[in-house]
Amino acid sequence: MKKLIILGGGYGGMTLLSRLISNLPYNIMVILIDKAPYHFLKTEFYALAAGTVSDEHIRVPFPKHPQVSILNAEVASIDRSVNAVNLVNGESMEYDDLVIGLGCEDNFHGITGAAEFTHSIQTKSKTQKTYTELNNLAAGAKVAIIGGGLSGVELASELAENRPDLNITLFDRGSTILSSYPPKVSAYVEKWFKDHHVKLHKNSNITLIEENTVFNKEDPLPFDCIVWTAGVMPSKIVADLTVEKDKKGRIILTNLHHLPADDKIFVVGDCASLNLPPSAQLAEKQAEQVAAVLIARWKGAKPPSLPPIKLKGVLGSLGKKHGFGFVANTALTGRIPRILKHSILWKNKNKKKS
Numbered sequence: 521m522k523k524l525i526i527l528g529g530g531y532g533g534m535t536l537l538s539r540l541i542s543n544l545p546y547n548i549m550v551i552l553i554d555k556a557p558y559h560f561l562k563t564e565f566y567a568l569a570a571g572t573v574s575d576e577h578i579r580v581p582f583p584k585h586p587q588v589s590i591l592n593a594e595v596a597s598i599d600r601s602v603n604a605v606n607l608v609n610g611e612s613m614e615y616d617d618l619v620i621g622l623g624c625e626d627n628f629h630g631i632t633g634a635a636e637f638t639h640s641i642q643t644k645s646k647t648q649k650t651y652t653e654l655n656n657l658a659a660g661a662k663v664a665i666i667g668g669g670l671s672g673v674e675l676a677s678e679l680a681e682n683r684p685d686l687n688i689t690l691f692d693r694g695s696t697i698l699s700s701y702p703p704k705v706s707a708y709v710e711k712w713f714k715d716h717h718v719k720l721h722k723n724s725n726i727t728l729i730e731e732n733t734v735f736n737k738e739d740p741l742p743f744d745c746i747v748w749t750a751g752v753m754p755s756k757i758v759a760d761l762t763v764e765k766d767k768k769g770r771i772i773l774t775n776l777h778h779l780p781a782d783d784k785i786f787v788v789g790d791c792a793s794l795n796l797p798p799s800a801q802l803a804e805k806q807a808e809q810v811a812a813v814l815i816a817r818w819k820g821a822k823p824p825s826l827p828p829i830k831l832k833g834v835l836g837s838l839g840k841k842h843g844f845g846f847v848a849n850t851a852l853t854g855r856i857p858r859i860l861k862h863s864i865l866w867k868n869k870n871k872k873k874s
């Protein structure tokens with residue numbers, strides 16, 4: 521029996537597993553290792569933090585198959601010299617092929633105090649702690665959200681709608697929030713925030729965080745809770761791996777998605793250096809290609825020729841009724857993108873469950 525180990529059952533790992541299950545030769549066994557007991561829909565963590573969904577609504581069980589084992593454990597490191605994965609519990613597991621899909625963590629950009637004194641929405645357990653903190657705030661409490669990209673905007677709006685009694689401030693270093701979107705989208709989102717009494721601090725420069733204090737351009741501003749949404753970097757396991765990486769710390773791969781120097785190790789999702797910005801959609805599309813490569817290899821066939829990955833666009837929410845997006849080169853604002861986002865989410869969730 522040959523052993524494929526998949527590290528991480530997020531968007532990349534889960535899609536890969538689902539694709540492989542219907543094509544598994546009798547002599548291949550698969551072990552998926554994840555520290556979480558379910559596949560969690562990370563794209564909904566803003567709602568988990570804001571208290572508008574429970575974790576039960578954003579999780580999907582891992583699929584079952586006689587040749588697949590799901591191991592609920594935390595990975596500590598990868599030892600390429602012996603083709604093994606080391607777990608935090610001290611165990612070690614050898615692989616024939618390995619897929620790394622461990623996602624990302626917060627990037628604090630070296631800002632002192634950011635790791636210690638801010639809350640996170642990058643993992644399920646950290647998001648639940650953030651929820652507890654936000655949920656226990658008294659009326660009138662001040663919340664800072666640092667970073668006006670997709671996740672910061674979704675969190676600020678969901679929280680503003682769920683807890684209109686809170687004073688929410690969203691900080692962004694750009695002259696506009698959602699700077700990678702068309703100006704029409706940024707303008708619409710900024711107006712939504714104005715209408716919902718969310719304060720925007722544009723052109724901000726956070727230099728230091730202390731307990732309950734954000735220093736913007738050296739100016740100390742008091743808050744009851746501070747949430748960090750200002751950037752991500754690949755998992756620490758990947759940071760510790762001595763392989764070639766891009767400027768953002770993502771692993772450089774061949775066009776078949778394995779290491780240039782080791783065709784036994786593939787990387788999917790946020791840990792992979794690809795031509796498009798990391799996203800759940802990208803992780804899934806890339807995982808489909810990794811599955812095609814592995815299936816061909818197991819059959820002894822030539823590697824498939826993989827087309828460039830194309831994405832459909834991106835949709836964001838502003839609370840439960842409004843949204844925004846950029847799809848097929850068209851800026852979308854209002855109720856339609858929100859309805860689209862909701863229906864795509866539940867369609868995907870049900871597809872993964874079946």
Ligand SMILES: Cc1cc2nc3c(=O)[nH]c(=O)nc-3n(C[C@H](O)[C@H](O)[C@H](O)COP(=O)(O)OP(=O)(O)OC[C@H]3O[C@@H](n4cnc5c(N)ncnc54)[C@H](O)[C@@H]3O)c2cc1C
Pocket residue numbers: 527528529530531532533553554555556559560562563564565566593594595596621622623624641642670671674755757788789790791798799800801802803834835836
């Ligand atoms: C609030 C928010 C909103 C977002 N919205 C969107 C969106 O609308 N559209 C979009 O396309 N993308 C969105 N994203 C980005 C998207 O979630 C990521 O790009 C996507 O999750 C990447 O998939 P992945 O498979 O690389 O990693 P993940 O989905 O993060 O999966 C990584 C898995 O690895 C496991 N893991 C990590 N470390 C270990 C370890 N040491 N040991 C064992 N297991 C481990 C985790 O438990 C997890 O299951 C959003 C992100 C956030 C935070």
